[in-house]
């Protein structure tokens with residue numbers, strides 16, 4: 001079929017000026033890096049396909065867990081120390097409560113990956129954690145009902161980030177620093193030229209010196225499949241606490257539980273929306289634009305069953321739910337750094353279902369990557385180059 005004249009015509013340039021940096025996406029990563037670039041004096045445009053805190057990506061859903069004794073890999077701990085500091089700075093700058101310390105309980109078999117991993121990180125970095133028997137954990141935290149053979153590691157330095165307020169805080173700081181945010185505009189493609197990078201949207205073409213890809217699950221398409229990312233459907237649920245003290249943030253820590261080998265659940269105490277409980281991973285792998293958005297009995301049943309077995313007296317009928325996307329890499333580590341084929345393009349995909357808590361420090365790190373400033377954290381294990389170089 002011949003293309004119409006209209007389609008063949010290149011889109012017009014939008015505005016006359018060229019941007020120092022264009023950021024694609026305004027989830028937590030895009031919002032954070034946009035602010036960090038604008039505060040360094042760069043002329044920044046952040047283009048977002050939907051709105052702030054839209055429910056299509058990965059940054060919505062009220063709360064996120066933050067914890068320091070990282071069972072996944074001790075190499076994340078230095079990043080986390082900085083992440084906590086920067087979240088507190090952002091709270092001071094915006095006068096908003098973003099972080100609530102509740103403590104954290106990591107529960108499972110003593111020789112399972114979760115309990116062993118937390119103790120490994122704590123040992124490597126000298127973090128203070130307590131190993132408790134199931135009975136001791138239940139005695140201290142009335143919310144839980146645990147199998148006798150389980151163990152729990154309690155960490156004081158864990159808590160909750162108010163996710164949607166965090167995104168709004170960064171958009172506010174970014175706007176104050178001079179960043180322009182454009183919502184309801186979709187980046188359709190980008191092209192590398194000798195002098196600049198051209199970014200095409202339905203409104204026209206934008207020119208920029210640097211491009212930062214923070215499109216969450218859509219990064220895969222924007223990278224032409226050159227980085228192996230898959231998109232996994234997740235369904236967090238909220239259960240009514242019925243006014244029971246044991247589920248409030250002063251009495252119940254955030255938790256992750258290895259309920260059976262390979263089957264993990266997590267939860268957040270009542271902070272105004274009910275007790276959040278979800279199964280992590282095990283969701284359908286799909287295209288982010290075709291993900292099943294309706295929540296069915298099949299999604300709810302295993303979580304309700306977990307609630308009735310492990311959370312003492314909590315109603316197993318959820319009061320709210322949403323769908324959310326994990327963007328997974330094969331090793332479940334993030335992808336941060338220069339595009340393997342062009343140093344003007346930075347990839348920021350803090351993904352695999354555990355990135356939110358790092359957004360404060362990763363926005364800073366990605367901004368340093370863009371401006372060529374020295375990094376003060378080791379991020380070599382997160383490099384896009386570990387997947388080899390295929391042209392995007």
Ligand SMILES: Cc1cc2nc3c(=O)[nH]c(=O)nc-3n(C[C@H](O)[C@H](O)[C@H](O)COP(=O)(O)OP(=O)(O)OC[C@H]3O[C@@H](n4cnc5c(N)ncnc54)[C@H](O)[C@@H]3O)c2cc1C
Nearest residue numbers: 025027028029049057058059065187216218324355356357
């Ligand atoms: C259910 C769930 C629970 C989680 N729990 C935790 C937790 O407890 N702790 C933790 O640390 N992490 C957690 N995470 C992970 C964390 O939330 C994500 O790593 C983080 O939100 C990813 O942010 P992002 O900005 O990369 O992606 P997103 O939030 O998806 O933002 C990407 C944005 O890009 C936009 N976009 C896409 N394509 C285009 C385009 N072509 N043009 C313009 N805009 C575009 C999208 O509309 C979207 O708004 C969880 C994730 C989920 C789904």
